Amino acid sequence: xxxxxxxxxxxxxxxxxxxxxxxxxxxxxxxxxxxxxxxxxxxxxxxxxxxxxxxxxxxxxxxxxxxxxxxxxxxxxxxxxxxxxxxxxxxxxxxxxxxxxxxxxxxxxxxxxxxxxxxxxxxxxxxxxxxxxxxxxxxxxxxxxxxxxxxxxxxxxxxxxxxxxxxxxxxxxxxxxxxxxxxxxxxxxxxxxxxxxxxxxxxxxxxxxxxxxxx
Numbered sequence: 001x002x003x004x005x006x007x008x009x010x011x012x013x014x015x016x017x018x019x020x021x022x023x024x025x026x027x028x029x030x031x032x033x034x035x036x037x038x039x040x041x042x043x044x045x046x047x048x049x050x051x052x053x054x055x056x057x058x059x060x061x062x063x064x065x066x067x068x069x070x071x072x073x074x075x076x077x078x079x080x081x082x083x084x085x086x087x088x089x090x091x092x093x094x095x096x097x098x099x100x101x102x103x104x105x106x107x108x109x110x111x112x113x114x115x116x117x118x119x120x121x122x123x124x125x126x127x128x129x130x131x132x133x134x135x136x137x138x139x140x141x142x143x144x145x146x147x148x149x150x151x152x153x154x155x156x157x158x159x160x161x162x163x164x165x166x167x168x169x170x171x172x173x174x175x176x177x178x179x180x181x182x183x184x185x186x187x188x189x190x191x192x193x194x195x196x197x198x199x200x201x202x203x204x205x206x207x208x209x210x211x212x213x214x215x
Contacts, residue, residue, distance in 0.1 A: 038064040051176045052079040053156050055115070060176045076115075082156045083174045086209050092170035093145045099163065104132060107163035108202075110178040111139070113154045124182040126189040148172070162206055171209060181205050 036045040040052075043064045050068035051060040055078060071081045102109075102121060109123040111134060119134040142159075143149045149159060152172055160173040160181075184205060188198040 036062055038062060038067055040064075040067040043067075050084065051082045051174075053082055053175065054078065055080060055155070060179065080156050082176050083153065085212065086160070086171045086173040086177060088210060089146070089148060089170040089172065094142070094161075094170070098142070101138065102132075102134065107165075108161065108181075110158040110160045110173070110175075112158040112175060113139070113152065115154050122178070122182075124185040126186060126194075128186055129179065129182045160209075164202070169206065169210075173209065177209065 036047075036049070037043065038045055038049075039061045040063055043066075045062055045064060050063045050065060052063050052068060052071055053059075054061050060082065061079065068081055071077060071079045074080070099107075104121060104123055106123050106125075109121055111119065111121045113119055117136075119136055119139045121132045121134040122129045123132070124130075149172070152159070156175050157172055158175050158178050160171040160178055162169045181202070184201045185194075185198055188201045189195070190197065
């Protein structure tokens with residue numbers, strides 16, 4: 001252990017550009033082949049795998065199929081299985097006035113109900129997900145117009161709304177997919193308007209969601 005008052009001796013050695021590039025490539029390949037592991041049993045995971053919601057921390061936990069399916073019918077447990085698939089809602093009914101009543105600053109958001117019965121509306125931003133509490137009466141009015149929402153699983157399924165520009169698309173989506181969208185926006189947002197890259201990422205996300213490909 002080096003004391004604070006000591007100065008560690010470092011041997012510097014010149015490295016050729018070719019050697020540096022080769023080392024960087026090996027490091028990049030090593031990271032690329034790094035395998036994700038089930039956070040319950042440590043089994044290797046495929047690139048697309050199941051997630052559980054930790055009900056205490058509200059964080060998604062990677063899981064293999066055998067571990068994930070153990071929690072498919074568990075009530076009031078530590079973990080809740082997050083559904084795998086999203087469903088498009090082409091006949092969804094939402095007027096401009098109803099949308100404006102939610103008073104959200106952007107036209108991209110997701111809504112879900114917690115096990116405690118609270119309704120939450122979250123919208124992505126360059127800083128991450130921002131929560132806006134939604135009056136229960138507003139949600140009940142939306143469900144009355146769209147009964148399919150009554151079947152949403154609390155905590156792990158959300159109504160995902162994309163009304164950016166002229167787009168009017170609605171999905172019941174796994175909550176981990178919604179947070180994946182938040183992460184994409186946070187990672188790629190540049191400047192005041194976001195930049196071209198972030199809007200391409202958003203467009204690609206919804207294309208994959210509609211096609212049923214892994215997010």
